[in-house]
Amino acid sequence: MNLKQLSQLLGLSQTTVSRALNGYPEVNAETRQRVLDAVRETGYRPNRAAQRLATGRAGSIGLVMPTADGIESDVHFGEFLAGLGDEAVRHDFHFVINPSHPEDEVATCRRLVASGNVDALFLAYMREKDPRIAMMKSLKTPFIVHGRSIGIPDDYPYLDIDNTGAFYDAARLLTQLGHRRFALINGPDYLAFSVRRRKGVARALAELGLSLREDCVTHAQMTDEHGFRAMQAFLRLEAPPTAVLCSSTVLALGAVRAINQAGLKIGADISLIAHDDVLPMLKPENFMVPLTTTRSSLRAAGQRIARRLIAQILQLETLPQQELWKADLIVRASTGPAPPEK
Amino acid sequence: MNLKQLSQLLGLSQTTVSRALNGYPEVNAETRQRVLDAVRETGYRPNRAAQRLATGRAGSIGLVMPTADGIESDVHFGEFLAGLGDEAVRHDFHFVINPSHPEDEVATCRRLVASGNVDALFLAYMREKDPRIAMMKSLKTPFIVHGRSIGIPDDYPYLDIDNTGAFYDAARLLTQLGHRRFALINGPDYLAFSVRRRKGVARALAELGLSLREDCVTHAQMTDEHGFRAMQAFLRLEAPPTAVLCSSTVLALGAVRAINQAGLKIGADISLIAHDDVLPMLKPENFMVPLTTTRSSLRAAGQRIARRLIAQILQLETLPQQELWKADLIVRASTGPAPPEK
DNA sequence: TCAAAAATTCAAAGCGCTTTGGATTTCCTT
DNA sequence: AAGGAAATCCAAAGCGCTTTGAATTTTTGA
Numbered sequence: 035m036n037l038k039q040l041s042q043l044l045g046l047s048q049t050t051v052s053r054a055l056n057g058y059p060e061v062n063a064e065t066r067q068r069v070l071d072a073v074r075e076t077g078y079r080p081n082r083a084a085q086r087l088a089t090g091r092a093g094s095i096g097l098v099m100p101t102a103d104g105i106e107s108d109v110h111f112g113e114f115l116a117g118l119g120d121e122a123v124r125h126d127f128h129f130v131i132n133p134s135h136p137e138d139e140v141a142t143c144r145r146l147v148a149s150g151n152v153d154a155l156f157l158a159y160m161r162e163k164d165p166r167i168a169m170m171k172s173l174k175t176p177f178i179v180h181g182r183s184i185g186i187p188d189d190y191p192y193l194d195i196d197n198t199g200a201f202y203d204a205a206r207l208l209t210q211l212g213h214r215r216f217a218l219i220n221g222p223d224y225l226a227f228s229v230r231r232r233k234g235v236a237r238a239l240a241e242l243g244l245s246l247r248e249d250c251v252t253h254a255q256m257t258d259e260h261g262f263r264a265m266q267a268f269l270r271l272e273a274p275p276t277a278v279l280c281s282s283t284v285l286a287l288g289a290v291r292a293i294n295q296a297g298l299k300i301g302a303d304i305s306l307i308a309h310d311d312v313l314p315m316l317k318p319e320n321f322m323v324p325l326t327t328t329r330s331s332l333r334a335a336g337q338r339i340a341r342r343l344i345a346q347i348l349q350l351e352t353l354p355q356q357e358l359w360k361a362d363l364i365v366r367a368s369t370g371p372a373p374p375e376k
Numbered sequence: 377m378n379l380k381q382l383s384q385l386l387g388l389s390q391t392t393v394s395r396a397l398n399g400y401p402e403v404n405a406e407t408r409q410r411v412l413d414a415v416r417e418t419g420y421r422p423n424r425a426a427q428r429l430a431t432g433r434a435g436s437i438g439l440v441m442p443t444a445d446g447i448e449s450d451v452h453f454g455e456f457l458a459g460l461g462d463e464a465v466r467h468d469f470h471f472v473i474n475p476s477h478p479e480d481e482v483a484t485c486r487r488l489v490a491s492g493n494v495d496a497l498f499l500a501y502m503r504e505k506d507p508r509i510a511m512m513k514s515l516k517t518p519f520i521v522h523g524r525s526i527g528i529p530d531d532y533p534y535l536d537i538d539n540t541g542a543f544y545d546a547a548r549l550l551t552q553l554g555h556r557r558f559a560l561i562n563g564p565d566y567l568a569f570s571v572r573r574r575k576g577v578a579r580a581l582a583e584l585g586l587s588l589r590e591d592c593v594t595h596a597q598m599t600d601e602h603g604f605r606a607m608q609a610f611l612r613l614e615a616p617p618t619a620v621l622c623s624s625t626v627l628a629l630g631a632v633r634a635i636n637q638a639g640l641k642i643g644a645d646i647s648l649i650a651h652d653d654v655l656p657m658l659k660p661e662n663f664m665v666p667l668t669t670t671r672s673s674l675r676a677a678g679q680r681i682a683r684r685l686i687a688q689i690l691q692l693e694t695l696p697q698q699e700l701w702k703a704d705l706i707v708r709a710s711t712g713p714a715p716p717e718k
Numbered sequence: 719t720c721a722a723a724a725a726t727t728c729a730a731a732g733c734g735c736t737t738t739g740g741a742t743t744t745c746c747t748t
Numbered sequence: 749a750a751g752g753a754a755a756t757c758c759a760a761a762g763c764g765c766t767t768t769g770a771a772t773t774t775t776t777g778a
Contacts, residue, residue, distance in 0.1 A: 036763095036764055036765085037764060037765060037766095038764075038765095046727080046728090047727065047728045047729070048728090048729095048764090048765080048766090049727070049728060049729080049730095049766085049767080049768095050726080050727055050728075052765070052766060052767085053727095053766090053767095056766085060725070060726065060727085061725095061726070061727085062725080062726060062727090065726080065727090079491065079492065080764080080765070081429070081492070081763085081764050081765070082434075082492070082493060082765095083425055083428035083429040083432075083434065083763080083764080083765090084429050084733090084763070084764035084765040084766090085764080085765055085766080086425035086428070086429075086733095086765090087423070087425040087426050087428075087429045087733050087734065087735085087763085087764080087765070087766095088732085088733055088764080088765040088766040088767080089733085089765080089766065089767095090425075090733075092424075092425065094470055099454075099457070099458060099461060101458050109451050111453075111454045112441075112453045112454060115441070115473065116441055116443050116475045118473075119441060119473035119474060119475045120475045122473070123472065123473070123474050123475070126491070126493060128436055128470040128471060128472050128493070129470060129471045129472070129473055130465065130470050130471070131457065131460075131461035131464070131465070131471055132461060132465050133458045133461045133462045133465070149421065149468070150421070150423070150424070151424060151468060151470070257600070258599070258600040258601065258629075258630075259600065259629060262633070287600070287601055288600075291604070295637065378733095378734055378735085379734060379735060379736095380734075380735095388757080388758090389757065389758045389759075390734090390735080390736090390758090390759095391736085391737080391738095391757070391758060391759080391760095392756080392757055392758070394735070394736060394737085395736090395737090395757090398736085401755095402755070402756065402757080403755095403756070403757080404755080404756060404757085407756080407757085422734080422735070423733080423734050423735070424735095425733080425734080425735090426733070426734035426735040426736090426763090427734080427735055427736080428735090428763095429733085429734080429735070429736095429763050429764065429765085430734080430735040430736040430737080430762085430763055431735080431736065431737095431763085432763075
């Protein structure tokens with residue numbers, strides 16, 4: 035069943051049927067209803083290839099996967115992709131997934147856009163002064179950044195969470211509980227979100243005239259292993275921290291183990307707050323001691339980004355160009371008053 | 377630059393140029409060379425949408441992502457996808473990534489095929505008697521299975537590794553080293569590869585009249601955490617195993633930690649072999665004690681599957697319908713003679 | 719009531735590629 | 749040298765949709 039057959043069936047021209055389906059105003063309401071009914075009955079689905087050819091739109095979104103050591107197998111990536119896919123499938127949008135070496139990202143993006151196979155690009159894993167942004171702004175292809183760069187103006191479309199705010203709030207909760215010795219188990223130091231989270235913690239401490247000690251911060255891939263090692267190192271310090279923040283529940287997993295192993299009690303000897311991307315496989319409430327978290331769903335972000343990207347391509351609706359989501363601070367049992375000084 | 381312009385430039389018809397580019401025989405070798413040279417010079421790239429419309433092929437591959445708890449964030453997924461993408465991008469193929477609840481996979485696959493948006497489907501996470509296979513065979517859309525089901529005939533296109541053989545070989549190495557008490561830290565029990573790996577170990581033991589004790593096998597998501605807990609449990613047994621097999625280096629990570637924590641020496645007190653998917657972020661040779669592994673690159677599998685899928689769609693070349701890759705057994709320091717009985 | 723404006727609808731021209739069915743040339747045989 | 753086969757190349761017809769420019773019908777205003 036194609037447009038021609040459908041229009042013959044209805045005794046209308048292809049033009050009218052096409053317009054009825056695509057929401058153009060110059061078509062009688064009654065006629066439109068007839069068309070929609072016929073579509074439902076016949077199960078007509080427009081041929082995407084023909085639409086793409088006629089409109090010049092590719093109907094797909096490009097994403098460049100950084101394929102370096104320690105990045106490509108990011109646990110968080112699958113979850114985000116699930117969100118993206120969820121929304122994209124609803125609009126029959128495709129993906130072009132282009133693996134690339136991280137040093138080559140700019141060129142890969144450029145090539146992908148030039149290929150004409152995508153009509154929007156998705157960017158993530160932002161770094162400081164990320165060169166991809168200037169490059170994309172020089173092209174006319176729409177794009178959205180997940181996260182934000184640092185050190186360049188925020189005048190591009192992005193969706194980010196308020197990392198600074200989230201970690202400020204978390205650290206603030208802990209200072210209010212009397213904690214003074216802090217540690218942060220963070221993501222890679224070249225990624226912008228890590229920088230912001232660190233800044234959030236530092237700010238909360240600065241309000242009390244404190245600062246984050248250099249040996250109480252670690253930066254690395256967000257793996258369980260990293261969490262474990264980092265926590266072990268902290269516990270070996272002269273005056274170990276009593277308040278620890280983790281950039282991911284994956285990191286927290288390792289940290290918790292190290293704490294238990296040291297015979298300390300979470301929420302009493304040590305308070306812990308982790309950032310929760312809402313990975314279904316790792317729920318903070320299922321930890322032995324339920325974790326206090328700053329929460330923001332990665333999957334929801336994926337959906338929203340797909341939605342905005344698609345809206346922009348189809349010029350359906352005007353969604354905000356920049357969004358900064360606040361993370362929820364969820365207090366559970368892993369945070370408690372600072373232990374008395376010995 | 378489009379076909380028309382290119383052909384005018386060359387003083388040829390569109391037909392001839394098209395044929396020259398698509399490798400048809402009825403074109404003079406010299407003419408073809410002229411065309412190819414012109415393409416290089418002008419940078420002409422055929423419009424994919426037009427090709428798709430003309431040929432009726434969608435130019436994309438569908439993949440249904442299981443989106444259940446503990447599956448979608450599979451660390452191994454990203455790595456596999458990198459392989460797929462790598463090959464697909466070379467042929468301008470797209471992906472349609474369709475998230476789905478696992479109980480709904482069959483219907484989702486069917487819908488995806490019916491949408492006409494994909495001309496091949498990729499299936500993975502095979503279970504016993506997986507219903508998707510019969511369903512796909514009833515349709516005419518090409519598909520490839522990564523892995524194999526169990527309990528139904530192997531008469532569909534697949535790429536699998538010889539899981540039984542790999543784990544048989546691994547276990548055999550250990551029995552030859554004198555080990556008699558075995559344990560297996562495995563993937564989820566409903567997945568076919570887990571079943572096969574267990575079978576491989578059981579077979580090697582059976583040759584010596586031994587069997588795998590029920591309390592020496594665990595099945596769960598392949599996370600560090602699982603590896604750690606499982607190993608801890610084994611070590612608490614009356615007569616702990618001296619030989620342990622892990623279905624993933626991710627599991628081994630946790631297992632190693634548990635062993636170290638118990639003060640035991642890997643390769644002396646306990647021998648360990650893990651299956652290595654060649655995740656760049658987790659190299660077995662970088663473990664404190666380098667790990668003996670059964671190795672098979674997940675990324676290579678992704679590339680190969682994309683290659684076969686695309687070849688089948690374009691009918692380029694005839695690649696084998698069924699491939700069973702042997703895993704390499706790489707002996708490193710984590711395996712040694714069984715310790716003397718006390 | 720009639721011309722002008724607004725609301726609907728339509729025919730036809732692409733979008734850029736593949737492919738069918740013929741032309742036209744060139745190459746062999748005999 | 750002539751007839752037929754083989755080798756090349758071409759014009760034109762789609763593929764199924766969108767969109768332009770115009771035609772037709774309905775409303776509106778004076």
